[in-house]
Amino acid sequence: MNTTTAATASVSPRLLVTSSPHIFSGLTAARVMWDVNLSLLPALAMALFNFGIRAALVILASVLGAVLAEFVIQKFLMKKPVCIEDGSAVVTGILLAFCVPAALPAWVAFVGGFIAIALGKQVYGGLGQNVFNPAHVARALLLGSWPVYMTTWLKPGAAMSPSTAITDAVTCATPLGFIKIAGRDPEVMKKLSESGTSLVTYVFNELHIGFSDLFWGLNFSGSLGETSKAALLLGGLYLLIRGHITWHGPVAMCSTVFAGALIFGGSLEYAIFHLLTGGLIIGALFMITDMVTSPMTGKGQLIFGFGCGALTLLIRMKGGYPEGVCYSILIMNSLVPLIDKFTAPRKFGTVVAKEVKA
């Protein structure tokens, strides 16, 4: 409408007609996604601190791959409006980078980012349509395609730039990988039972770390973004305060792993070890809280979190892989429609009306 009609608008202005409601919370999908990106910054800082420019390259390559896939597919294949500015591809890119080792060649990270969006999200129809967590779909594919790259772990601070060659001198085992190997080594187990030291103490002694290192993310290796529990908790707390995630899933998953490890591992030490190692915390705070691939109600998220936790521990303690977070979440993702169906809220007015007492 031009200004002249606006000035004389009292006669018959052109009015906007929409259905109610006419006011909105102001929350947008893009706002949610950029908030998630913001919440990942503390963990990103810790990744840079531990692995230097290598971390930056892997994250950059992964994000680039993800955003490029989103752009190309939306623009040329789907011929839909391009929505890369909503930040959801960036989230996927960062989360994938957080689940891979720092030594991963940048081009593999780029391929990972690309397939996360292409095969993890756009193939289902784009944002909101995918069944599986895109970052974990890509991680699973990368692990199958480049198993050596995906399991070469850098010592923190040992190879901060890509110019340093990857030799045995700069690599090491992750605490979860180490405990799996040690636990299956009859000689080690025999020695431990003779001396009376626990498996966890043995791992700590061999890797020269303790619980505080596991919490702060110092002096041990692992995937880029998963090492510092402190940084992840800070980000998770931010999302909780902003109302983008609820406590149900994270609490259910972590307490299931903790309780399971306590019962089946037999010691508090072992339980805390499982709580603070691997991708549990990042998985619980950032992966299973992904709105798209998790149940919609609190009750559903409790069941979902419980399933993720139980499967994670099962894979860690009995499976072939040292870590089970990724696969447990993918398995549980497939059950989400079923969980949603059985955890629908109770409709108001569907209880037998209370007797009106005189």
Added chain:
Amino acid sequence: MLEPRSFAGGLHPPEMKHTADKAIQKLPLPDRVVLHVSQHIGAPAKPTHKITDKVNCGDVIAEAGGYVSAPVHATITGSVIAVGNFMHPFGVPSPAIVIERDHSAQEPDYTYENGLELGVEEIKKRIQDSGMVGLGGATFPTHVKLSPPDTKPIDTVILNGVECEPALTADHRLMLEEPDKVINGLQLIMKVLNAKQGIIGIEMNKPDAIKVFEDKFKSIANLSVQPLTVKYPQGGEKQLIYACLGRETPSGGLPMDVGVVVQNVASAAAISDAVNLRQPLLERIVTLSGKCAVNPGNYRVRIGTTVADFIQMTGGLKKDVELKKVIMGGPMMGFALFDLNIPIIKGTSGLLCWDSEEAAQPRETACLRCGNCIRACPMGLMPQTMKQLIDHRKWDKVDEIGMLDCIECGCCAYACPSSLPLVQSFKLGKKNVMAERKKATASKG
């Protein structure tokens, strides 16, 4: 003061109640009124007059079209200048009678009688004759609500003084300025229903109104004020009953199924006039709000006054602000108008004149399955799933999961980060589900 109570779900939109301290002003008579025959839920009223007929203010100009219906009265004295289709606030042309005012005519006089001394049937008849409907916005004919079958005894009457819609302050002002009328109306309703207790539910953001009634009720044993948590839609009938009494109105049922009748405070005040003065429903209080209005406030205006005339009488629109959206009702449930020549009807509680900033409409994006809609729904429904089913035209499935339980409060759409047109979809869904049900019963019968 009693402990504030509430219900599950809902949310807290900005209150926007800028006119809460503006006393009710009586507007002059309009030169012309457009009186729709459909100003209530139920059968339209049947026009009884033709063009050039002279009518007096208060005359019936359209008779009730059935039991669930209400008569329409001339709200000014003058002559009928048109009978035909005029634009209705709901967006469709609908039959209406247009009256042009006779400037020489006197306002009618009403004599007072104490309604509480009348018999139940007489009270009910006076209410029915007055064209009384629920003034909170639902416009259900009042006499029907006041005639529950003998199998449904009513023990409690709740007056709805919640006014949970943002921006609206008409009920708030009425409670402050005419509490005695409201109480008298409540007592009349209780007498008709033989109810033993009366409760006025008021949100905590109106402490002055709560205080007024608490003071008045000190001397009346069976009446009380229930303070309510400030949460939308606290004024929803089922939410209000639950908050006040802990009773859940059954899905598909009515408040009388749990022994309750709910009336709006404005209805109670009008009932008082209808019974004590035999005055038909001629006017109502309308809140004018929004950045485009020169004089936002609360106005007593004749029903049938066009929106354009109403705005003009209050001082008009600001010249330097572009009018972008006009909403009849509140921001959460009101109807956007596309024409200002639409008249104010019995259920019009507010008129919002918004500029483009206030009317900003977010762009729809893909659903994230975040579950905000489910958490916000006061009826325990799954809006996200319902919309999907409606998009796929699965009417039987959406009926199964509670389509008709939706009260269209708008909480889901307000909370949705993807700005999905949920309420719009549900209006369509309800219509189709009802049509399917009708088809099913027809084929059975």
